[in-house]
Amino acid sequence: MQLSPDSTILFHYGFVTINATILFTWLVMGLLVLSSWLVTRNLSTGPVVSRRQNFLESIISMILGQVGDVTRQPPERFLPFLGTLFIFVAVSNLLSVIPGFKPPTGSLSTTTALALCVLVAVPAYGIIDSGLGEYLKNYIRPTPLMLPFNITGEISRTLALAVRLFGNVMSGSMIGGILLAIAPLIFPVIMQLLGLLTGLVQAYIFAILAGVYIAAGLKVHEETVQVKIHHEEH
Amino acid sequence: MLIDWPTVIFQIINFLILIALLKRFLYGPIIKAMDEREEKIAQSLAEASRAEKEAAQHAASLSAEHEEFAEKRVLMQQEARLEIDTWKEESIYRLKKDIAALQQSWQKNLEDEQEAFMKKLKISISRQVFQVARKAFADLADDKLESRLLDTFLQKIDKELVSIEIAKIDQKILHIISGFPLHQEEKDRLRNGLTPFFPKQKEFRFREEPDMGFGLRLLAGNHKWEWNINRYMLDIEDEILKTMGMAK
Numbered sequence: 001m002q003l004s005p006d007s008t009i010l011f012h013y014g015f016v017t018i019n020a021t022i023l024f025t026w027l028v029m030g031l032l033v034l035s036s037w038l039v040t041r042n043l044s045t046g047p048v049v050s051r052r053q054n055f056l057e058s059i060i061s062m063i064l065g066q067v068g069d070v071t072r073q074p075p076e077r078f079l080p081f082l083g084t085l086f087i088f089v090a091v092s093n094l095l096s097v098i099p100g101f102k103p104p105t106g107s108l109s110t111t112t113a114l115a116l117c118v119l120v121a122v123p124a125y126g127i128i129d130s131g132l133g134e135y136l137k138n139y140i141r142p143t144p145l146m147l148p149f150n151i152t153g154e155i156s157r158t159l160a161l162a163v164r165l166f167g168n169v170m171s172g173s174m175i176g177g178i179l180l181a182i183a184p185l186i187f188p189v190i191m192q193l194l195g196l197l198t199g200l201v202q203a204y205i206f207a208i209l210a211g212v213y214i215a216a217g218l219k220v221h222e223e224t225v226q227v228k229i230h231h232e233e234h
Numbered sequence: 235m236l237i238d239w240p241t242v243i244f245q246i247i248n249f250l251i252l253i254a255l256l257k258r259f260l261y262g263p264i265i266k267a268m269d270e271r272e273e274k275i276a277q278s279l280a281e282a283s284r285a286e287k288e289a290a291q292h293a294a295s296l297s298a299e300h301e302e303f304a305e306k307r308v309l310m311q312q313e314a315r316l317e318i319d320t321w322k323e324e325s326i327y328r329l330k331k332d333i334a335a336l337q338q339s340w341q342k343n344l345e346d347e348q349e350a351f352m353k354k355l356k357i358s359i360s361r362q363v364f365q366v367a368r369k370a371f372a373d374l375a376d377d378k379l380e381s382r383l384l385d386t387f388l389q390k391i392d393k394e395l396v397s398i399e400i401a402k403i404d405q406k407i408l409h410i411i412s413g414f415p416l417h418q419e420e421k422d423r424l425r426n427g428l429t430p431f432f433p434k435q436k437e438f439r440f441r442e443e444p445d446m447g448f449g450l451r452l453l454a455g456n457h458k459w460e461w462n463i464n465r466y467m468l469d470i471e472d473e474i475l476k477t478m479g480m481a482k
Contacts, residue, residue: 006238021241025248033255040263045270053267060264076265080257088252104245108236113245166236 004170005102006109021107028092028104059087063207070208071215078211081121085114086207093169093199097192103199106169108162115162118210119154126217135217161209168202359474379448384420387450387461388427407437409453413446413462428452 005020012018039052049057063083067075089105096103104110126135139150172195179188410416410424425438432454449462 004236004238006236006241015240017238017240019238019241021238022244022248025245029248029252029255032252033259036256036260040259040267043263043267045267045274047271053264056260056264057268060261060268079261079265080253083261084249084253084256087256088249107238107241109238109241110245112237113242113249116242117246117249 004107004109005104006107008102020102021104021110024092024102025104025110027101028088028095032087032091063087066208067211070211071218073215073218078125078214081117082207082211082214085118085210086203089114089165089206090200090203093203094196096169096173096199097196103169103173105165105202106173108166108170111162111166111169114165114206115158118161118213119158121210122154122213122217125214129218138217157209157213161206165202165206168198172198355474359470380414380416381420381423383448383450383461384423384427387452388424390461391428391431391452391459406435407439408432408435409439409441409451411441411443411446411451411453413442413444413449415442416440 005024008020010018010020010023036056039050039056043053044050060079060083063086064075064079067078067082071078092103092105095101096106123135126138129135140147172191176188176191176195179191408428410421416424421438421440428438435454447462449460451458451460451462
């Protein structure tokens, strides 16, 4: 039994190996970009809006609202990163109902890649926001003794992010396969539907957690700035 | 091993490309469109509120104008009424004056006419009466009317001469003027009747003046006695006017 679509190798030339994960990722990417382009090539700014534009607008608005709620900041600058995380994971998970489609999120390589992106994005946003020195000081707060714990926390939560998504999606596919062997009728369909729900929930969790981590990196900085101002006033 | 590191690198690259592509084809245009729509809505709302404000201002100015107009109208009405009243009073006054003047002139005309008529009537009546009287006397007593006149004249002379000092009259000649021809007999009667009053006067001269009418006149020096039908005429005129209610 295959745990990951990584092992399905389609093309191999030297270092370059194209496996099912990459292929399905490209499929998802192509689908997303093509449908976006189809909808956004003639957008309406007037009061009459097409259904597809309305659908996309409502999704973007929802993402913006959620990101704004989590980060408590103007959400536009987080939208490309967090929005793409959510949309990519969600679409990958939803497409898993198509027979033969292996969701790329069911590969630990993909989830690790996404988690690494989050791992880099958190300090990147923090450094853009407050500068490198100020951001690095966060690791020795409240005392330098906390440095190893902070670093461990950073790594462990990245690992958790990757493994959580991988485990959920993979287990969904696995359960589907196992149930198919035990009870071939009806029950696997229900589980598949449940899989759709868990897929969406996982996408939401992944994006929201990424948002929370980024916001946490910013918040520490904000709090220190506020404390400084407070001290200066006194 | 579940993690295939080349795949991880590929996926990271893929993910970054996807971010770039979605930013180019999805987030950018959609957010731009949403912002534009929002701006348009805000603009139209602002425009609507501006238009509303303008309309309210316009309505306020219109209502103010309306009020002003109403006030002006009331004022003008009052002025017009006052003017009309004044004009009416003046007109009535003028009319009354005109009517009074007309009435006065009419009254004067009427009085003039009345007077003229009365004059005519008087003349006519006196003539008629005179004629009638003359005719009646002539018809009834032939020339007795003249002799009756002589009698009356002599009686009156008798009464009037008492108060005058006739003796002082030195005039020798007495003139007796009559409006009708006197017969010798009548002349004698007059001479006989008058001689006792005028002892100094020896001569009587008789003269006829038809213009005098039916009457007699006695001239002695500066004194004059006269009686004629005119006195009756005056009495008759008074009587007639009294009867007509126009006595003065």
